[in-house]
Amino acid sequence: MKADRITRRSFCGIxxxxxxxxxxxxxxxxxxxxxxxxxxxxxxxxxxxELYAGLACVSNHCSLHVAGVRTLDEPKLPVTARTxxxxxxxxxxxxxxxxxxxxxxxxxxxxxxxxxxLPEHVLAKENCRITVRDLATHSxxxxxxxxxxxxxxxxxFEELYRKRPVWPRHKRFxxxxxxxxxxxxxxxxxxxxDLDAAAKKMLxxxxxxxxxxxxxxxxDPDVAEYPPSTYGGPKRxxxxxxxxxxxxxxxxxxxxxxxxxxxDMQLFVGDLLRxxxxxxxxxxxxxxPSFVGNGHRRSFGWDMTAAKSTFSNWTPxxxxxxxxxxxxxxxxxxxVDPDRDFAGxxxxxxxxxxxxxxxxxxxxxxxxxxxxx
Numbered sequence: 001m002k003a004d005r006i007t008r009r010s011f012c013g014i015x016x017x018x019x020x021x022x023x024x025x026x027x028x029x030x031x032x033x034x035x036x037x038x039x040x041x042x043x044x045x046x047x048x049x050e051l052y053a054g055l056a057c058v059s060n061h062c063s064l065h066v067a068g069v070r071t072l073d074e075p076k077l078p079v080t081a082r083t084x085x086x087x088x089x090x091x092x093x094x095x096x097x098x099x100x101x102x103x104x105x106x107x108x109x110x111x112x113x114x115x116x117x118l119p120e121h122v123l124a125k126e127n128c129r130i131t132v133r134d135l136a137t138h139s140x141x142x143x144x145x146x147x148x149x150x151x152x153x154x155x156x157f158e159e160l161y162r163k164r165p166v167w168p169r170h171k172r173f174x175x176x177x178x179x180x181x182x183x184x185x186x187x188x189x190x191x192x193x194d195l196d197a198a199a200k201k202m203l204x205x206x207x208x209x210x211x212x213x214x215x216x217x218x219x220d221p222d223v224a225e226y227p228p229s230t231y232g233g234p235k236r237x238x239x240x241x242x243x244x245x246x247x248x249x250x251x252x253x254x255x256x257x258x259x260x261x262x263x264d265m266q267l268f269v270g271d272l273l274r275x276x277x278x279x280x281x282x283x284x285x286x287x288x289p290s291f292v293g294n295g296h297r298r299s300f301g302w303d304m305t306a307a308k309s310t311f312s313n314w315t316p317x318x319x320x321x322x323x324x325x326x327x328x329x330x331x332x333x334x335x336v337d338p339d340r341d342f343a344g345x346x347x348x349x350x351x352x353x354x355x356x357x358x359x360x361x362x363x364x365x366x367x368x369x370x371x372x373x
Contacts, residue, residue, distance in 0.1 A: 052348040054079035056262035059344030059368040070224045084259040085347040088328030091256030096301020104281035117186040135179040137291035137298040141165030142176045153250045173296040177255040184254015195252035212260040214252035224349040269343035315359035317366040333361040342369040
C-alpha cells in the first residue's frame, strides 16, 4: 500500500495544506475545478441546512474550502484556515499513532496485556489477557460506561482502574472511550511526558503540525464554538474541551478532545498516505486489519470498510477495503484510502445531531476522493 511516489494530486494536497498554513486561504493546486465546485456546493448546502455552523474541508485532491462561522453568537466570525476545531474522537487516531510509534521503536508490545503497562488496574492481579491491540480495536470486552467521569481527579482514576470488561475478549466490538484513555496513560507512562508534550515531540513536530494541541486553548481568537447540545455538564467557554471526561480531567486524555486545524490534520493524514516520515512498522500497524467480527473491521485505532462501519452505516461511499477512517462527536471526519490515492479532512462545528451530520461529513470525504463528481 505504500505510495512510492508523490502523484500530482498528492502534490496538490501538500501545496494546499502548506499554503493555508501560511494564511493563503484556498491557495493550492488548480485544474480540478469540477471537483472543487462539487465540494464547495456541498459545503454550502450543509451550512444552509443548518447542519453545521461552519466547515473546513481539504484533501490531496482539492484545496482548502472554508465556509460559515466559527462563533454562534454575535459577532459571528468566519471560519478561516487557522480555525481550531475540537477534534473529539478524531483525536483518538493520534493516540493510536503515538502507540504505533512506540511499537515501531520497540518500546511497546501491542500484543502484551495492557496491564503490564498499567499494573495498578484491578485486572493486573487476575491474569488479564486483554492486550494493547484489543484496546485499540475496541474488542477487549469493555463497554462504554463512564463511571470515571468525576470532577475529583483522584476518584476519576480510581474508577478507571476499577473498570471491568462486560464481555469475554474478542466476543464483540464495542466502541469504548476508556480503551483510549488507557492507551493515553500507557503512552505517558512510557514516554515520561503528558500527551501534549509527547505528541509535539514524536508526531506533531516531525509533521510540522504547529497549530495542534491537547490543551485547553487560551488567548487564541480563532477557535470554533459548539452549541450546548454537543456536550454535557457545565457550559463550555470557547477553547474548552467538549468531551466531558476530557473537560473534567486534570490533563490531556487519550480518548481525544484535542484541537487542530484542517491544514494541520491534512499534514497528518497526508503522511499516512505517503508513508514517508516514520518507520514502515508504524504504517503497517495502522493499516492492517486487527479485529474482524460481528460485521465490524478495525485496524489499530481506526475504522475500516465493513458491513458495520462508518463507511457503510451512514451513506454510500466508494472507499476501498484498505481505507481507514475516523469520525468525532463534534462533527469532524478524516479518511485515508491508498487505493484511491486519497487523504482528506472534514472539520466543523455541527449544529444538528451526530446522526444527521454523519452522512454529510462522509459524503464530503467521498466527494473529495472522487475523480469528477
